[in-house]
Amino acid sequence: MDEQMMRGGNTLGLVRVGDTVRRPAHESSPYVQEVLLHLEKAGFTGAPRFLGVDEHDREILTYCPGExxxxxxxxxxxxxxxAARLIRAFHxxxxxxxxxxxxxxxxxxDLGPHNTVFSGEDAVGLIDWDDELRPGSRLADLAHAVWCFAAVSEPVFDxxxxxxxxxxxxxAYGWDDPRAVLDELAARFRRTRxxxxxxxxxxxxxxxxWMETHGPSLKAAL
Known part of the structure; x- marks a missing residue:
C-alpha cells in the first residue's frame, strides 16, 4: 500500500499506510509497546494499538482519525x-x-493539544507515545497537560x-487542588533550568x- 509521510510535531520517519502508522523503533520501544499492550488489555480506547513489526523493522500502530x-x-x-477526562482514564x-x-x-x-486527537468536541485519542513515557506521578503529568492546554505562560490568554x-x-480531571498543579509546574521549570x-x-x-512573577496572580485567580 502507498505510504504517506506524516507531518507536524515529532514525526520524523512516521508514515501512514492505510489505517496504520509505521515508525522506526527507538530506545524506549520495548517499554512503549508494553504500555500500549497493557492499555489495550485494560480497555482504554484512547491510545493507538501496537500491531507488531513490519518487514522494515518498523512498529505498526493503528491510526487514530480525527483533528x-x-x-x-x-x-x-x-x-x-x-481531554482532561481522557487523560484521567489513561492514568x-x-x-x-x-x-x-x-x-x-x-x-x-508530553500531554497537550499537540498530542490529542479530537472528533468534534470529544477528545478520542492521545498520540506520540515515545521516549518521554515512564512511570511517575499523576501530578507531574497533569501539570504538563495544564501547561499546554491552558497555555500557561503564553501570550494567547491573559x-x-x-x-x-x-x-x-x-x-474535569478530578483533581481538587489546582494550586498544587501550578506549584508542580513551577518546580518543573526550575528543575529543567x-x-x-x-x-x-x-x-x-x-x-x-515568568512563573515566579505571575504564579501568585494565577493562583489568586483560581
Whole structure:
C-alpha cells in the first residue's frame, strides 16, 4: 500500500499506510509497546494499538482519525474538559499496574493539544507515545497537560483566562487542588533550568522567571 509521510510535531520517519502508522523503533520501544499492550488489555480506547513489526523493522500502530487542535484559542471548554477526562482514564488504566513499575501511574510525558486527537468536541485519542513515557506521578503529568492546554505562560490568554482554564481542566480531571498543579509546574521549570545544560536551559530559565512573577496572580485567580 502507498505510504504517506506524516507531518507536524515529532514525526520524523512516521508514515501512514492505510489505517496504520509505521515508525522506526527507538530506545524506549520495548517499554512503549508494553504500555500500549497493557492499555489495550485494560480497555482504554484512547491510545493507538501496537500491531507488531513490519518487514522494515518498523512498529505498526493503528491510526487514530480525527483533528489535532494545536491552537489553544480553538480549544473550547468542552474540548478542554473532554481531554482532561481522557487523560484521567489513561492514568486510571495504569495505576498500580506492572507497567507503572512502582510509580503511581504511567506518565505520557508530553500531554497537550499537540498530542490529542479530537472528533468534534470529544477528545478520542492521545498520540506520540515515545521516549518521554515512564512511570511517575499523576501530578507531574497533569501539570504538563495544564501547561499546554491552558497555555500557561503564553501570550494567547491573559492571566485570569489562564487561571480559569487551569481550574476547568483540573476539575474535569478530578483533581481538587489546582494550586498544587501550578506549584508542580513551577518546580518543573526550575528543575529543567538547573539540570539542562543545552539550549533548553535558557527557555526554561525564562519560564521559571515568568512563573515566579505571575504564579501568585494565577493562583489568586483560581
Amino acid at each position: 489535532v487542535v494545536e491552537d489553544p484559542a480553538k480549544l473550547t471548554d468542552t474540548r478542554l474538559a473532554s 486510571d488504566a495504569t495505576e498500580g499496574s506492572p507497567v507503572a513499575d512502582g510509580g503511581e501511574v504511567v506518565c505520557h510525558g 492571566i485570569p483566562e489562564q487561571s480559569r482554564r487551569t481550574a476547568l481542566f483540573c476539575a 538547573d539540570e539542562d545544560h543545552g539550549p533548553a536551559r535558557l527557555v526554561f530559565a525564562d519560564l521559571a522567571s
